[in-house]
Amino acid sequence: MNRTPCYEPGCLVIPVVSLDVLPADVPAEYAPAMVSACSDALAEGRCAMAQTLPESTQPEAVALVLWQGDGFLQVTVRVGRGGGQWVARALTFSERDSISERWTTVGLTVATLVGETRARAAQARANQDETSAPTAQPLAAEPAPSPSSEPAVDLRPVARPKPLAEPRWQMRVGAVTGPGWDNGAWRVGSWLSLGFKVARTPVVLHAVGSYAVSNGPTIQTAELSSHWVTLGVGAGVSGTWRALNVAGTTAVELAYRRVDVDLRGQSASAEEVPVSLRALASFPADGTLAATGGAVVRLPPSNPNESSGLRVAGPAFALEVFAGLEVRL
Numbered sequence: 253m254n255r256t257p258c259y260e261p262g263c264l265v266i267p268v269v270s271l272d273v274l275p276a277d278v279p280a281e282y283a284p285a286m287v288s289a290c291s292d293a294l295a296e297g298r299c300a301m302a303q304t305l306p307e308s309t310q311p312e313a314v315a316l317v318l319w320q321g322d323g324f325l326q327v328t329v330r331v332g333r334g335g336g337q338w339v340a341r342a343l344t345f346s347e348r349d350s351i352s353e354r355w356t357t358v359g360l361t362v363a364t365l366v367g368e369t370r371a372r373a374a375q376a377r378a379n380q381d382e383t384s385a386p387t388a389q390p391l392a393a394e395p396a397p398s399p400s401s402e403p404a405v406d407l408r409p410v411a412r413p414k415p416l417a418e419p420r421w422q423m424r425v426g427a428v429t430g431p432g433w434d435n436g437a438w439r440v441g442s443w444l445s446l447g448f449k450v451a452r453t454p455v456v457l458h459a460v461g462s463y464a465v466s467n468g469p470t471i472q473t474a475e476l477s478s479h480w481v482t483l484g485v486g487a488g489v490s491g492t493w494r495a496l497n498v499a500g501t502t503a504v505e506l507a508y509r510r511v512d513v514d515l516r517g518q519s520a521s522a523e524e525v526p527v528s529l530r531a532l533a534s535f536p537a538d539g540t541l542a543a544t545g546g547a548v549v550r551l552p553p554s555n556p557n558e559s560s561g562l563r564v565a566g567p568a569f570a571l572e573v574f575a576g577l578e579v580r581l
Contacts, residue, residue, distance in 0.1 A: 267297035267312035269366055270305060274318050277452045285352050286317070289359030294366060299359070313369055315362045321494050323347070324354055331365035337372060339365045419580035422447040424544055426576015428462050431567040432478060436468030439480050443574050454489045456501055471515060479512045486530060492537045499537040503530050505548070527551045534578045545575035
């Protein structure tokens with residue numbers, strides 16, 4: 253299609269509406285229903301996905317389709333043209349609506365908003381013509397316009413708003429507790445983690461550290477004092493339960509743990525490198541701040557911690573629970 257000014261009789265440049273979908277990882281097979289519905293509903297011109305248009309194309313208007321959530325139930329449609337004129341409409345669908353029906357509705361909405369921008373542009377030109385109409389002057393002969401002359405067209409690219417950035421980093425801090433030694437008090441302490449979500453995937457990576465203390469059991473009338481230090485790294489997957497507005501993560505974790513014990517001024521220590529399963533949930537799923545909590549279970553869950561010299565052993569089932577705050581960046 254010729255997109256440069258043409259001067260031959262009958263030459264016609266068809267206006268194009270450029271469509272862009274965010275997030276960018278939406279499956280490509282959903283778009284044709286939207287493009288077809290948009291083109292059929294336009295009074296003039298056609299619609300096309302932005303990535304299919306040549307770089308030299310100057311679209312009449314740009315349409316941004318912004319999906320929220322994973323189920324294609326909420327979407328915001330924005331249409332803009334030169335001069336910074338934007339119109340928007342938010343749509344909410346039911347789970348009973350098919351995917352094809354939702355995308356067809358989006359295409360029809362784009363066409364409707366394009367029609368609104370055209371009407372506004374026409375009204376603005378009419379108002380400008382009335383304002384700039386010259387006062388009565390003596391008539392003077394003017395040259396007739398050339399049959400091949402065309403009205404001026406604004407070929408400046410339409411500015412596109414920046415897409416909303418998905419949080420990539422999560423920092424979590426809070427309290428941790430879990431069984432210590434058999435017949436002793438639970439260990440109590442704090443934990444800190446830093447997580448990173450790989451763009452356009454559910455994959456998450458994290459590093460975590462914790463420090464806790466525990467008292468007991470009593471050995472020969474003296475109480476055992478223990479310090480538990482853990483440093484670990486992990487990888488897993490994340491997801492969102494939109495119905496409850498909860499985000500969740502499950503990850504396999506490799507950790508280094510050191511336990512220092514003190515009895516009557518005498519110290520001993522033990523080290524291990526356990527593999528654990530960490531599961532956590534955060535509420536709300538959106539925003540920069542959320543409450544978070546979960547549990548860590550050793551794989552396998554049996555606990556080999558034991559000190560034959562002090563005659564103390566860890567619980568049969570190794571478990572930690574934690575809670576705190578999550579900050580998304």
